[in-house]
Amino acid sequence: MSNNLTTIMESSRHAGRSYVDAMIRSELTDAVGADYVSSNAADQLGHSIDYYWIPEMWHDRGRDNPKAQYIVHPGSAEEVAKVLRIANNYRIPVTPWGGGSGSQGGALPMYGGIILDTKRMNKVIHIDTEALTMTVETGMNAQHMEWAVEKKGFSTMHFPASIACATIGGFLAHRGTGVLSTKYGKIEDMVMSIEVVTPEGEIINTLPVPRHASGPDLTQLYLGSEGTLGVITKVTLKIHPIPQCRKFHAFLFKDMHQAMTAGANIMRSRLRPCVIRLYDEPETARLIKRVLGIDKQGAYLVFGFDGFESVVDLEMTEAIRICMRENPEDLGEELGQAWWDNRYKFFYPPYMFHMPQAFGTLDTVATFANIEKVYWAMKNVVNQNFPEAAFIGHYSHWYEWGCMLYARFIVDQPPKDPEEATAYYNRIWDMAIRAAIANGGVINEHHGVGLKLGRLMKDLYGPAFKVLADIKKVMDPNNIMNPGKMGFRGV
């Protein structure tokens, strides 16, 4: 049995190959070097699954996911350009892959072809200690990048839960965010300029500064384009001094609405917390209890300030005063600090959900006027149509005008049949996201669109989606770059 299957696998691998495959492979080898082109079965498996639930479930149920024919690891923008020219010539789909930690299926090679893995482009090019910027290659692991800049006495202040596995390019491609975004911004706020290899293999740079009146902002066009418009190969990012101190404080409010009022008032006061996080009652009961040991009814809210200690103390005093207006239970600094110390634990076993459970992060963003309406609309639609699903949520990233909702649904026993499970899963997404859009939300805040939400892009944009589709057509005439993602045309 075992020999038979291996033989079948091996022969099927070879049966599909011809001199054309060998020719293309030799061109790719010429472009990036023999060590950096692979059609290895172990690599193909590794590149066939990201953190999107569908391919994970597909794998878990013993099914094979679509695989790339070639995996290439270019070491420079020039090598990326060579690969894209080859792909254009032969009309081969190219799917950029950074850390493979995306949750939207954006890096999956759904049409086979080439996986362009960026991890070999992993160097810090320059740290400018006058402007406080750093220029890095985009295949660099985000944790490596942070440690490299910390060694020089600075920080990117970009601390997402995926920091240890994602690349900086992945954050750029999906408009990612980190836990300190409320003060330091999302990734698109951190970028000064980028280098991009266009689908036809031209290397271009955007303007060196992000504020100008020299035409539309080309940088922002590429950010969030998820590899559909080219490959971002270098980025110059803002960096920051390591703050003198960072302090936290936590409260337990009677309910989510009171906590939201307090959080929104902090933002409207124009204080500058580095983080505010508010957990709804179910998530407070489910996760805050398990991770932090706070076994109480209500909505947990934590905030933090960083910078000079005298300023932090002053801001902290004002923020506490704002919160106390809603009569919460004061949990103090210690249970705020505990949240910070355990902030990544929420996203890892045993606290994170896992197979065979079905789960998804319905993250969205809206104004303060709309965000609770979005929450209730999503929650109601999930509860009413999928009573077997749990719905929990927290508000992670706060702006002067509103905040981001990180809502999640969890189904302990989804259908066993993978096709049925896929259809069931997609129904939840379709209904919940459409409810968010109808109430002023968007389809995503920082995970991106990918394969998972592409079909909902037209719902979100309406006629404006044609503008995006036309841009894609002009910039990638042969449609080689990550086809079938973000609602764009497939192969």
Added chain:
Amino acid sequence: MCRHLSPVGNVTYRESDTPRGRALMLDKVSQQPQLLENPDFQSAIYDAELSAACRTHCVSHFDEAGLLLAARRDIVESGKIPAVVKQVADSIKALKLALKGDAKAEVIYYVDRYTERYQPEMAAATEKILKAAGVSFQIISGADTGKALAVLGCWNEAKETAEKFAKSIRGVGKKVLITSCPASYDLLKNDFPKYGIDLANELEVLHTSEFIRRLVKAGKLSLRPSTAQSVFPLASDFLGNYNTGFTAHEELAALAGVTLQPFGFNREESYTAGEGGVVMDELNPRLVAKLVEHVLEQVDNPSQDMLLVLSPYTKYVLSKFATKKLHLTTVEELIAARIKE
């Protein structure tokens, strides 16, 4: 899952060399055991550095090394051992243990293969320290303790080798056994009970740095003050991730007045160039050369910085494969050079 602490993944850039890629591969194998025979899967399983960094640094303490070792054992037991692995295992099995010195000595000093073949200066430094402290010792050398075979997946042969090793030192009264080899230290401390070998009442197993620290603290060694040179320690896989809380080398450095500085910028990645793989240079020298180059990239001033290496294996591969001359020392050499004559 973390990619920042996988040295092999950080030099090959391949998904199958990252903790997540390896987990996917092993999960697929658990669904389809016959995939263990796939040469691509086998090569990824045997290319793993086995640093066990995931055990220490992963938020959920994922035991990647344990899973990979189990997969290697499954490969061997399925009779599909890769040719290069068999060749290395056979060469290890052919080795013979040799005992030298007074059987009544208070200490047995196990000299591992890498020290014996490539780092005689480590053995010379250890012997100098023991003599200076007036410690009588017997040397056992010439063969593997069983650790290399175990890591290759040859569990039965590893057990036989470990039993032979135990037999050679059994029945000589209560002794201290010291070794500079972190892999052997791990085997003697942690693996012997798994093989049903109980030497706890006869043998106290110490890494040389632990024993030297004991000698210094007991006043049996007098050390000259250190020069002002900064020393950068390369943490050991076996003395760190496999045996957490090991700090003897740091305490010893402090006793010797040596200032240790953090090496590199990644506090979690292994910079041993494959120490966890025990004989990784024999399996895949090209890959080890890349790992060494990766270590070299982290050295700020190769011409000045002194690197404190905690294993004979790492010292050997850094000496052999580095494209620039590195200043390497070990605990034994560092202390031996400071003994007041």
